[in-house]
Amino acid sequence: MEKTFAGKHEVRALDGVSFAVEPGTVFGLLGPNGSGKTTAVRVLTTILKPDRGAARVLGHDVVRQAAVVRSVIGLAGQYAAVDENLTGRENLRMVGNLNHLDRPTVARRTMELLEQFNLADAGDRPLKTYSGGMRRRLDLAAALVGHPPVLFLDEPTTGLDPQSRNDLWEVIENLVSEGTTVLLTTQYLEEADRLAGTLAVIDHGRVIAEGTPKELKANLGATVLEVGLSSSHEAERTAVLLDTLGPHHPAMNGTVVEVTVDDGPRSAMEGLRALDSEGIVPTGFTLREPSLDDVFLSLTGRRAENENEGTPA
Amino acid sequence: MTTAAATAASPNPGPGPDGFATRARWAVSDTLTLTRRNLLALVRLPEAVFFSAVQPIMFVLLFRYVFGGAIHTPGVSYVNYLMPGIFVQTVAFGAVSTSIGLAEDLQKGLIERFRALPMTRSAVLIGRTLADLVRNVFTVVIMTAVGFLVGFRPTTGVLPYLVGVGLILLFSYALSWGFAVIGLSAPNSETAQVMSFPVLFPLTFISSAFVPVAQMPSWLRGFATYQPVSVTVSACRALLLGGSTASWVVQSVAWTVGLLVVLIPLASWRYRHRT
Numbered sequence: 001m002e003k004t005f006a007g008k009h010e011v012r013a014l015d016g017v018s019f020a021v022e023p024g025t026v027f028g029l030l031g032p033n034g035s036g037k038t039t040a041v042r043v044l045t046t047i048l049k050p051d052r053g054a055a056r057v058l059g060h061d062v063v064r065q066a067a068v069v070r071s072v073i074g075l076a077g078q079y080a081a082v083d084e085n086l087t088g089r090e091n092l093r094m095v096g097n098l099n100h101l102d103r104p105t106v107a108r109r110t111m112e113l114l115e116q117f118n119l120a121d122a123g124d125r126p127l128k129t130y131s132g133g134m135r136r137r138l139d140l141a142a143a144l145v146g147h148p149p150v151l152f153l154d155e156p157t158t159g160l161d162p163q164s165r166n167d168l169w170e171v172i173e174n175l176v177s178e179g180t181t182v183l184l185t186t187q188y189l190e191e192a193d194r195l196a197g198t199l200a201v202i203d204h205g206r207v208i209a210e211g212t213p214k215e216l217k218a219n220l221g222a223t224v225l226e227v228g229l230s231s232s233h234e235a236e237r238t239a240v241l242l243d244t245l246g247p248h249h250p251a252m253n254g255t256v257v258e259v260t261v262d263d264g265p266r267s268a269m270e271g272l273r274a275l276d277s278e279g280i281v282p283t284g285f286t287l288r289e290p291s292l293d294d295v296f297l298s299l300t301g302r303r304a305e306n307e308n309e310g311t312p313a
Numbered sequence: 314m315t316t317a318a319a320t321a322a323s324p325n326p327g328p329g330p331d332g333f334a335t336r337a338r339w340a341v342s343d344t345l346t347l348t349r350r351n352l353l354a355l356v357r358l359p360e361a362v363f364f365s366a367v368q369p370i371m372f373v374l375l376f377r378y379v380f381g382g383a384i385h386t387p388g389v390s391y392v393n394y395l396m397p398g399i400f401v402q403t404v405a406f407g408a409v410s411t412s413i414g415l416a417e418d419l420q421k422g423l424i425e426r427f428r429a430l431p432m433t434r435s436a437v438l439i440g441r442t443l444a445d446l447v448r449n450v451f452t453v454v455i456m457t458a459v460g461f462l463v464g465f466r467p468t469t470g471v472l473p474y475l476v477g478v479g480l481i482l483l484f485s486y487a488l489s490w491g492f493a494v495i496g497l498s499a500p501n502s503e504t505a506q507v508m509s510f511p512v513l514f515p516l517t518f519i520s521s522a523f524v525p526v527a528q529m530p531s532w533l534r535g536f537a538t539y540q541p542v543s544v545t546v547s548a549c550r551a552l553l554l555g556g557s558t559a560s561w562v563v564q565s566v567a568w569t570v571g572l573l574v575v576l577i578p579l580a581s582w583r584y585r586h587r588t
Contacts, residue, residue, distance in 0.1 A: 034331055045429040071431040081422035085354035097346040098432040126357060142426070150431075 028196030074143035133164030223264035226286025347440025398522030412496030
C-alpha cells in the first residue's frame with residue numbers, strides 16, 4: 001500500500017507497506033508516532049483510499065468492496081470516538097442501529113457489552129462522568145456491537161493508567177480466544193509482546209522488520225545490562241571488564257555502563273564475579289528488556305523520534 | 314505495494330447491499346438514528362440552548378428600543394418591520410451550529426467511526442442538517458413569542474404566517490449545508506465558528522433585515538436587495554404584513570433551491586475527501 005498526503009509538507013505516510021495476518025491471531029504494528037501505523041489502519045478500515053496497491057480484509061477488497069469490508073470489521077481508536085452528549089447505552093445503541101442490527105439484537109448486545117466491560121452501572125450516565133479508562137472501554141465495546149470477526153485497535157491503551165491498560169489487555173485476550181482476528185497498533189513493546197503473535201515494525205511507512213516478538217527481540221540483541229558506579233574511574237575499569245562478556249561493546253554514560261548481552265542471567269553472574277574479583281561495588285545493577293527505542297536504534301541506527309502524523313488521525 | 318490480507322476461515326460476507334429497497338430502508342433508518350443523536354445533544358445541554366436564545370432576544374431588544382427609533386420604515390411600524398428580519402437572522406446564526414457540530418465530530422473521531430461502519434454515508438450530513446432544522450423550528454416559535462411581547466402584530470393571519478415561516482425554515486436548511494461545507498473544511502470547532510462569521514455578517518447585516526435598503530449608499534443597494542437573506546426577509550414581510558408577495562416568494566425559493574443544488578454536492582464532496 002502507498003499513501004501520500006499532499007499539503008504544505010507532503011508526507012509519504014505509507015511507502016510500500018505489505019503484510020498478511022493469520023485469522024484468529026493478533027497482529028501488531030509497532031512504530032513511533034508518524035510511522036504510518038494509523039494510516040495503514042485507516043486504509044484497511046476503508047476510511048482512506050490507498051494511492052497505490054491493494055488491501056483485502058477477509059478476502060474483500062477495501063476499495064472495491066468497501067461496504068462489505070465495513071460489515072465485517074470493528075474499529076477502536078486512540079481517540080475514544082464516543083459521543084460525549086449521550087449515555088454509554090445510547091452510544092452503543094446508536095452504533096448497533098448504524099450496523100443495521102434489528103431492535104432486539106441491539107438491545108441485547110448493548111446489555112451484554114455493558115456487562116462485559118464493567119459499565120452496567122454507568123450505562124445510563126452521560127459520558128461526561130466517565131473516566132478515561134471507562135471511555136476507552138466503551139469505545140472498544142462500540143467496536144464490538146456488530147460481532148465483527150476482524151477488529152482494528154489503533155493504540156488502544158495509549159494514555160491509560162497501568163490498571164486500565166491491564167484490564168483492556170485481558171478483554172482483548174478474551175476476544176482472541178473466541179476467534180476474533182485483531183490488528184493492533186502500538187508504541188509499546190510491552191503491549192506488543194503481551195498481545196501480538198506476530199509483529200511488524202514500521203517506520204516511515206515501511207515495514208522494517210517482521211516476526212514473532214521473540215524472534216524480533218533475539219535479533220535486537222536480547223537484554224541490556226546496566227551497571228551504575230560511584231566514580232568515572234570505576235566506570236572505566238568496569239567497562240573494560242564487561243567487554244569480555246560477549247560480542248557487544250559496553251557504552252559509558254557518565255558513571256553508568258551499558259552493555260547489550262545475549263544471555264541476560266548468565267552474563268549478569270559473570271559480570272558480578274568479574275567486578276567482585278576486582279573489588280568494585282556497583283551502586284546499581286539492572287537487567288532490562290530492550291525498549292522500543294533500543295529496537296529502533298538497532299534497526300535504523302537512530303532513536304525512535306516522535307514525528308507528527310501527516311494528518312490529525 | 315500490495316496485500317494486507319486476513320483470509321477468512323469462516324465465510325462471513327456480511328449483509329452486503331442487497332437490493333434498492335433494503336438500501337433505502339437503511340438510508341432512512343441511519344438518517345433518523347443520527348438526527349435523533351444530534352437532537353439528544355440539544356436536550357442534554359439545556360444551558361447551551363438557553364444561551365443560544367439569549368443572543369437573538371438581545372438583538373430584538375436592541376433594535377426595538379435602541380436603534381429602532383433612528384430607522385425610518387415608511388408605512389409600517391418598526392417592530393413589525395424588524396421581526397421577519399430577526400427570524401431570518403436567528404436561523405442564519407443558528408446554522409453556524411451545523412459547522413461547529415460537524416467540526417467537533419471530525420475532531421473527536423466520531424466521523425472516523427461512522428466511516429468505518431456499514432451505514433449510509435450521506436446520513437451523517439442529512440442527520441446533522443435535519444436536527445438543525447428541527448431546532449430552528451423551536452427558535453422561530455420562541456422568537457415569535459418574544460416578538461409578540463414587544464409589540465409585533467402580523468396583520469394577515471395564521472396561514473400566511475405559516476407560509477412565511479416555512480420559507481425561512483427552508484432557507485435555513487439550505488444555509489445549514491453551506492455551513493456544513495465550512496465545518497468540514499475547518500481544522501477544529503473553534504476555527505469553524507470563526508470561519509462562519511465572515512459569511513454570516515455581510516449576509517445578515519448588509520440586507521433588508523434591519524434597515525430599509527433605500528437608506529444605504531447606492532453601490533450597496535443591488536447586493537442588499539437581491540441577496541438571499543434580503544429576498545427571504547422581504548417575502549416573509551410581504552406574507553406577514555401584506556403587500557405583493559409573488560415575486561419575493563419566487564426569488565426566495567429560487568435562492569433556496571439554487572443553494573441546495575450547489576451546496577449539497579459540495580458538502581458531500583468535502584465529506585468524502587476529508588482525510
